[in-house]
Amino acid sequence: MRKQVVIVGAGAGGASVAAEAKRQDPSLTIVMVEERSQVSVAA
Numbered sequence: 610m611r612k613q614v615v616i617v618g619a620g621a622g623g624a625s626v627a628a629e630a631k632r633q634d635p636s637l638t639i640v641m642v643e644e645r646s647q648v649s650v651a652a
């Protein structure tokens with residue numbers, strides 16, 4: 610079965626988790642949920 614990861618919050622933390630999860634398992638499907646209209650303000 611295809612594995613999916615749902616990350617709540619598309620800030621720096623969420624993006625870091627998404628990147629690391631993909632590094633660990635490139636076959637993962639990752640969905641990021643963000644309540645605001647824009648993603649991270651971190652550089």
Ligand SMILES: Cc1cc2nc3c(=O)[nH]c(=O)nc-3n(C[C@H](O)[C@H](O)[C@H](O)COP(=O)(O)OP(=O)(O)OC[C@H]3O[C@@H](n4cnc5c(N)ncnc54)[C@H](O)[C@@H]3O)c2cc1C
Nearest residue numbers: 617618619620621622623642643644645648649650651652
């Ligand atoms: C004015 C200001 C300027 C800054 N300038 C810089 C800068 O120039 N460079 C830099 O590196 N850092 C900067 N920072 C710091 C940077 O914003 C934080 O260090 C970084 O955003 C923290 O990331 P985080 O993922 O932990 O949290 P957050 O960025 O707060 O991310 C959490 C996300 O989760 C979302 N969320 C929360 N609850 C839910 C929910 N229930 N459903 C869906 N989404 C949800 C929030 O909307 C948010 O987008 C600045 C901060 C501020 C306040």
